[in-house]
Amino acid sequence: MRMGALKSLKEDYDIIDANFLHFCASHGIFSVEDVLVHDVYLLVASAEKLANFDRLKQGINQLLSIIETCHQPWMNGLEILEDRKQNKHHLSTGCERFDVLLHGGLHEGHVTELVGPSSSGKTQVCFQVASNVAMKLGSVVFLDSGNSFSPTRIMQMVTRISGSAGNKVDGFLQPAMRNIEHHAVFDIYALLKILHQLKLNLKSQTRYRLRLIIVDSISSLIAPVLGGSNAQGHALMVSVGYLLKELADRHNIAVVVTNHMVSGEGGIPKPALGESWKNIPHVRLQVSQDHASNTYGVYILKHPYMASGGSVTFMIP
Template structure:
């Protein structure tokens, strides 16, 4: 259902949101955008590209971000405890990762309705875990893989599935089925991410993309880090908008969402997850990965989990 605010003319929001000023309204009007609702059918990548051609491009992009935040704020439903419990029991399942030790550690695997974050330094096998999970979930449902750094590898997916190096006919059929169940998008900036997520939401609503069980973003930090910093707040608003969108998709469409995040230097040179304290509240589950140098032996440690204590760890290997 479309709210009154989504139908509101942009001009009516100027008093409440200074960034939606006459200059921003004039820019929008020149491209056929007169209300908040008009943004729902707009190609965000094209709009941002048009904004970048203006002398006030940064302010225009900040205005676009503000309108997206208004749209997002209208779709955050309220639930009581019984509603959430019933929904969890009836609609939210646990998806096996395909790695027995990880499944045992996480009490079954990844939970639908949750955003799970894998955080770790470079070469800690974050992408390998994503590919392992994608190869396993795609046996029983659809997977959407948002690739931000050319990390998706059909060949690696096939390696996870092959039981006989000689290549049985049954293996080839399984590989074909699994790869056909994985839809991969190349996403190289935050605006494209938001655009793809809006498209995915529409497809899921009208069931035009099959039964998607898993959404992977590898990596979320590579999209968000470039827009953070500086004197403006639009980067932070974009980050929160993207994170909130992922959480709503997970809850409303019973998806397991898996994102990766890199690490940065903190106080005393100690590594910590990127994206700061505001992002910290987005994932339901945060798992830190590390890998022993020169081997495929990895360690997974719980940073945040709604049902398990932090600090617990497990070792596993990915062949």
């Protein structure tokens, strides 16, 4: 579904009537996009003060249901085949063994998810990829939900990748740092606003060559709005997934998100965010780290073009 005006839904849904549209307009909501970037809990609280609260709440839930239904993130076999035929390339991660495992690196047009428990090295892998892309290939947007972004660590990695020392490294460091656009993002509404702004920028700025989007971590932004009987959290999650896949596909961008692990059946760890989110990433990789030897491991959990189970170890100095 396109991010159209709410009034366009009036003919198909009785609950979305003139009164409901007037209520939404009073809160600056005129489109589906406006609904997504508002705190729906506050919207419901505002509706509770009005005499027609029950009907307004039904209208809000109807909108969330429409969003969830229309923003399905799954790809069927034909879509995957067409995606494979498109002229898309790979972005090197900067780690040769990692690139070999992925048959060239991160696939442009794909959402790649790095999953693993705390301190498994997900953020370090993000730094490595961001440093390599920013230094050699183009712009990176790094969305940081946990104050984990480290310019010092990026500097160390760029210095190592460049193989330079002393004053010579400045010729690589300054352009690379300028190529990384960092945003601190602490809730899902801020994430949606930034993604929508990126979408507008990419449409209007033909010279803006964004190559990589990193969200570290996606689960810390989505998990707080999930749970309970309210459909809002699930609709927001699906909408985030839809936007990431749309940005990746339409603009040949590689998207990397990180996700933590939770306890599954029998206490076996599994990626967080449930079955619906599981279908959003094209590629799902499990990351581990051996702190004693400073080696990292990557295991393929899901990939559209290769069998699961492949793995490799590598170092990030």
